[in-house]
Amino acid sequence: MKRFRNATQWGIYDIAVESGRIVDVKGIDEDPEASAIGQVLLDGVQHDSRIQRPAIRKGWLENPDRRRDRRGADEFHDVPWDEALEIAANELTRVVAEHGNKAIFGGSYGWASAGRFHHAQSQLHRFINLLGGCTRAMNSYSTAAAQVILPHIIAPWPQMELQQTTLESVVGHTELFVAFGGLPSRNAQVAYGGVTEHRTAKDLLRARLAGTEFVNVSPVAGDIDAHLQPTWLAPIPGTDVALMLGIAYVLETEGLAARDFLHSHCVGYTKVKDYLLGTNDGMAKSPDWASSICGVEAKTIETLARKMAQKRTFLAAAWSLQRGDHGEQPYWMLCTLAAMLGQIGLPGGGFGFGYSAEAFVGTNYRRFNWATLPKGRNPTGFAIPVARIADMLLNPGATVDYNGDEIVYPDTKLIYWAGGNPFHHHQDLNRLVKAWRKPDTVIVNEPWWTPVAQWADIVFPATTSLERTDICASSHDAYAHYMQQALPPQHDARSDHEIFTGLARVLGFAEAFTENKSERDWLRDMWERSQSSAKQQGFQLPTFEEFEAKGIYRLPEEHRVRDWMADFRESPELSPLQTPSGKLELYSATIADFGYDDCPGQATWLEPLEWQETDRQRYPLHLLSPQPKRRLHSQYDQSKFSQDGKIDGREVLTMHPEAAAERQLKAGALVRVFNERGACLAGLSLDINQRKDTVTLPTGAWFKPSTGYGAEQNGNPNVLTRDKGTSRLAQGPSAHTCLVQVEAVN
Secondary structure, X not given: OEEEEEEEOOEEEEEEEEOOEEEEEEEOOOOOOXXXXXXXXXXXXXXXXXXXXXXXXXXXXXXXXXXXXXOOOOOEEEOOHHHHHHHHHHHHHHHHHHHOHHHEEEEOOOOOOOOOOOOHHHHHHHHHHHHOOOEEEEOOOOOHHHHHHHHHHOOOHHHHHHHOOOHHHHHHHOOEEEEEOOOOOOHHHOOOOOOOOOOHHHHHHHHHHOOOEEEEEOOEHHHOOHHHOOEEEOOOOOOHHHHHHHHHHHHHHOOOOOHHHHHHHEEOHHHHHHHHHOOOOOOOOOHHXXXXXXXXXXXXXXXXXXXXHHOOEEEEEOHHHHOOOOOHHXXXXXXXXXXXXXXXXXXXXXXXXXXXXXXXXXXXOOOOOOOOOOOOOOOOOEEEEHHHHHHHHHOOOOEEEEOOEEEEOOOOOEEEEEOOOHHHHOOOHHHHHHHHOOOOEEEEXXXXXXXXXXXXXXXXXXXXXXXXXXXXXXXXXXXEEEEOOOOOOOOOOEOHHHHHHHHHHHHOOHHHHHOOOOHHHHHHHHHHHHHHHHHHOOOOOOOHHHHHHHOEEEOOOOOOOOOOOHHHHHOOOOOOOOOXXXXXXXXXXXXXXXXXXXXXXXXXXXXXXXXXXXXXXHOOEEEEOOOOOXXXXXXXXXXXXXXXXXXXXXOEEEEOHHHHHHOOOOOOOEEEEEOOOOEEEEEEEEOOOEOOOXXXXXXXXXXXXXXXXXXXXXXXXXXXXXXXXXXXXXXXXXXXXXXXXXXXXX
């Protein structure tokens, strides 16, 4: 038995292999709390669902005039590698010649590998840029609204992700931690690019033991671990802005707002004050007003507001808050509320986003940008918001607003997808099914017969990270790891780099793509470029051979001792923010000038699309679709570890016992979850510690449409969610604004 080091998006593991099979997976010594998700590797890598050879869909080959009709419901023929590569290269050439490069959508959504070289998105973009470019996606399903709104009001998203207040500062100074959307520990298992030390849960517990009081503002009590002894406020989903406005009203009317800070470090508070007091609309945003919307008692709102003003308070918002209708508003309002408290830039005070969303948020490590595979420039220079893919496919030539600009959708003729699963990430999958059948051709690199492979025309079997050598080194982690090949390529699989090299050879630019470098040459090249960067920052990396032999390297310590906003607090003139005014923009003239009715110039309560009483009479339950505990997104859903968390092979819907009793439902039952967009089947679990009008169904079940019961079979919640942008500003996904009904399946 031999052990190999492998890096994943949920941790670093030592993998034991015996007689060509994975027999054990365990966390490394450097990880204080290794994620159990690693167990998906035991059978997931060598699962029966592996794609064994290149395959082409029967209808695409045999009926060119109707080649799209049976996409997703057709047989595949195995094809030799040379033939498959030539067919795919010829189709790419045809589309470019007849329709131009914008007609290709280069759809990779990352999360494919923790390795720096064998990263599917990077390999695809390098290849397709050399082909002349394509239409790409910008922003992410996770944080699209945040990525667009925050630069207008406070800071670019990368700065927020990597530089915001550390949990070490919280441990040392925070008296009150108010978490809108909670701090769900299941999410802190993962981090894009890999994670070595899972510290979030331990650091939060350290804060609690040091005296920090936690408040969980979420419809689900379990969104903060019970051992943190949180106070639980359970607003109606999607009403956090109204609740925050009620708190802000108390601060303003009781003289608790930090007026000096608001005057010196912010712009636009006069307009915020007028809105709070109802000067223009005649509606004071009082605790009574807020309570009528969010369902939290007015007295509770008043008490929390006063406590926040009296203590060193840290405000946090989960990523989930900005994945709803008008998702820009809760983040803007959280910044406004923190400014009113006046503690921004003080140790343990202020605000932040995504604590527990990924393992690195709030860590105190040195930030270092490791070298990556050069991808070149996309010659088309064109991209669409990632959550608008179905819109683009269905509406060629249509115009969509985005962040003050207008984007004209191209007529997409070919999709090339490598890394990621749109039939997991995207909303309203029944609409996506219609959209996905519009292009002439879909090409996919994929290790397993996942939904995106099943909905392709040309499928290339790709290797997993256990079948190749790589380097795991991320800008948010303190470590680099040499990833060892533990298994030979399974069946007839090839790495993405080999696949694109083969295509580039047929197309005539293989030398430009490979630069005549082997895999090992590329790894050495990236390491040596990282060495140069390290030297400029005053430290030295080991040689490539030393790193390869040892297998692990830790960056030198560089703990941050000041809050990321401390310099701005001391002098907004000398240390301005990267906003138009250099200050925190509680009112943005830029956004106001865009004239968007669904995103005005300041944080505002806007009713979600699914909100009216008639909506809730038909579909009385708010559906939340959180990250699952037993996998990352849809990765390795076929594994035993993931399947063991289901009920009869279906994802688990959790409901309040009283809501279940009203529908004569019992735990373990098979239920149908439905609304006007679609339906899915799920197993039922009961939990008294969530709102009666709220149900949760984790994302990531492999999409399996069926005519049986008229429902998707595996419990994929995105057959229920609406494919609507958060607003005309960001066009992000709005999955958490979703009403459903639940019934028994007999």
